[in-house]
Amino acid sequence: MDPFQTQQQIRQNASELSDYLSDLQSWGKQMQHKEKKPNTDTSDVSKAAASKQQHLPPIRNSSQAKAQLQRNQELAAKYQSEGNEQFKAGKYASAIASYTKGIECLPSNAVLFSNRAMAKLKVNDYEGAEIDCDASIELDATLTKAWFRRGLARKMLKKYNTALQDFESVLRLDAKNKAAEKLKIEMQAKLKVMLERSKKPQFLASKSSKKNKAKTDKKSTSANDDKSDEKEKVTVKQTPGKMQRIVIEECSDSDSDSAVGDEKVNMDRKPAPSKQSGDKTQSNVDDQKQSTEAPSDMDEFNLDVAPTNFIAFEKLWSRAKTAKNRSLILLALKQKKMDKIIKNMMDDTLFAEMICAIHYIAIHSDIKDALVLLNKVTQLDRFEMIAMFLNETEKQLLQEMKQKCVAQKLQTFVFDEFE
Numbered sequence: 001m002d003p004f005q006t007q008q009q010i011r012q013n014a015s016e017l018s019d020y021l022s023d024l025q026s027w028g029k030q031m032q033h034k035e036k037k038p039n040t041d042t043s044d045v046s047k048a049a050a051s052k053q054q055h056l057p058p059i060r061n062s063s064q065a066k067a068q069l070q071r072n073q074e075l076a077a078k079y080q081s082e083g084n085e086q087f088k089a090g091k092y093a094s095a096i097a098s099y100t101k102g103i104e105c106l107p108s109n110a111v112l113f114s115n116r117a118m119a120k121l122k123v124n125d126y127e128g129a130e131i132d133c134d135a136s137i138e139l140d141a142t143l144t145k146a147w148f149r150r151g152l153a154r155k156m157l158k159k160y161n162t163a164l165q166d167f168e169s170v171l172r173l174d175a176k177n178k179a180a181e182k183l184k185i186e187m188q189a190k191l192k193v194m195l196e197r198s199k200k201p202q203f204l205a206s207k208s209s210k211k212n213k214a215k216t217d218k219k220s221t222s223a224n225d226d227k228s229d230e231k232e233k234v235t236v237k238q239t240p241g242k243m244q245r246i247v248i249e250e251c252s253d254s255d256s257d258s259a260v261g262d263e264k265v266n267m268d269r270k271p272a273p274s275k276q277s278g279d280k281t282q283s284n285v286d287d288q289k290q291s292t293e294a295p296s297d298m299d300e301f302n303l304d305v306a307p308t309n310f311i312a313f314e315k316l317w318s319r320a321k322t323a324k325n326r327s328l329i330l331l332a333l334k335q336k337k338m339d340k341i342i343k344n345m346m347d348d349t350l351f352a353e354m355i356c357a358i359h360y361i362a363i364h365s366d367i368k369d370a371l372v373l374l375n376k377v378t379q380l381d382r383f384e385m386i387a388m389f390l391n392e393t394e395k396q397l398l399q400e401m402k403q404k405c406v407a408q409k410l411q412t413f414v415f416d417e418f419e
Contacts, residue, residue, distance in 0.1 A: 011140055016106035019072075023065050068189050076106035083115060092122040110140035117149045121156075129153040144173045150181055155183070160190045161162070161384065193387040198348055301325040306332035317353075326357035330373050344381040351386050352376075352394055361395040367404050371414060374401075378417040385419050 022124035080100030087094040101117035102109065117132035133150030136143055151166030164187035301320055307313035307329070320326045333341065342350075354377060362370035377383065390398075395418075402415045 009301070011108065011110070014139075015106075018108060019065060019069050024069060050371060072105045076102040076109055076112065078102075079105065080109075080112055080115065083119070087115070087119055087122075091180065092119045095119045096123075108139060110136045110146065112141065112145050114143055114146040114149060117146070117153070121149060121152060122382075124156075126153045126156045127131040129156065134254055142173065143176070144170055147173070148177070151183060155187065158381065159384075160187050160194070163187050164191065170226055191385070194382050195244075197344075197382060198385045198389065301328070303328045306336060307341060310342055312340055316347075319352075321355045323360040324364075326353065327360045328353065330357050331361065331365075332374055333376070334369060338376040339379050339381065342380055346380050346386065348386055348389065351383075355394050355397055359401060362404055365410060366411065367401070370401060371410065374414050378414065382416075390418065 006340040016359055037294040045160075079098045083098035083102065086092075086098060096116055096119045099112050099119065102112045103116070106112070113132045113136035116135065116353075117129040119134065120126075120129040130150055133146045133153065134181050136146035136388050137150070140146070147169045150169065151163045154163035154166060164184060167180045167184040167187065171184065176182070208392075303316065307316055313329070316329050317326060320329060346354075358373050358377070360368050361367075361373065398415060402412050405412045
């Protein structure tokens with residue numbers, strides 16, 4: 001038998017079974033009601049014979065079941081027609097209400113679910129549209145519009161991979177569908193761009209470009225300066241009764257810096273260790289996890305205002321350095337729309353640093369806050385692509401957080417997004 005005919009037959013059988021169960025339940029209630037009020041006129045045989053047909057269960061009383069099914073179909077068709085007219089008039093909320101009434105009358109009608117999904121797309125209810133399309137496809141897998149509309153809903157939800165699969169299903173049913181072909185190509189292009197971007201450390205590139213620009217400005221300034229010697233700036237902080245702390249900033253890459261610095265810092269107190277000149281970015285998450293001691297100025301990291309854009313976020317993130325300090329930034333964004341701040345600037349390096357900071361919150365602070373932040377990370381642009389390339393260290397951190405959730409009997413469904 002043709003697969004489409006098989007699907008149609010299965011759908012019809014399911015509809016008949018649903019109607020039968022509904023009628024059987026109704027008949028049972030009627031019998032219980034009549035048992036409470038027995039018929040005292042037992043001698044009237046003719047009256048009992050006349051009501052015999054009504055007392056039969058629905059499986060034998062086929063005429064009553066067919067009549068009820070006919071009424072349901074007529075009502076569903078009426079509401080569907082009303083919904084179509086309201087949709088054409090741009091009254092999408094009213095159309096959704098009409099389609100819902102039709103579904104209540106005939107829940108086996110796949111077209112009603114598909115039509116309601118389209119109306120929900122118009123009012124930007126993409127999750128609701130996806131659910132309705134799921135129901136429509138389950139009832140009738142040959143309904144091309146249901147596959148297409150689910151692809152549209154998933155596209156708007158940025159589920160590009162599954163949207164691509166839906167458009168491919170449309171083309172399997174209708175190879176000449178130009179709209180599906182166009183959207184298929186668009187989804188493939190988006191996935192390709194996401195894959196290419198995930199391999200480029202945009203977050204570090206923006207920081208290194210700023211450093212290169214700063215070095216260029218310093219070199220141009222020194223070229224115009226007639227002084228031959230290069231000096232170091234020494235900042236001395238003194239607290240009464242306590243040892244002085246000395247922070248050394250390098251002004252150039254010359255080998256003579258250390259000699260000049262030794263002449264200026266000729267004191268009886270021990271200076272704080274200077275930071276090495278080549279700022280090496282910690283690309284390995286293990287280094288961040290194991291670095292328990294931060295530089296002296298890191299102990300004074302304070303977050304006065306939560307960042308409202310990526311530029312402010314990047315400056316704070318770069319200054320924070322450690323997972324402990326970066327956890328403060330993420331906690332400040334717990335009630336904010338993180339996806340609006342970071343936008344599409346997340347790369348694999350920033351992703352790894354965020355996982356490390358959230359792990360710090362989970363282990364040393366509140367696991368519930370960590371779950372909220374993990375959920376926000378899953379909503380960031382390019383998450384799906386980056387999550388496909390998790391390394392072993394990141395998987396270990398996520399596993400440790402999941403184990404703590406299990407120990408505290410918390411939900412762990414958010415970790416499924418990382419698998």
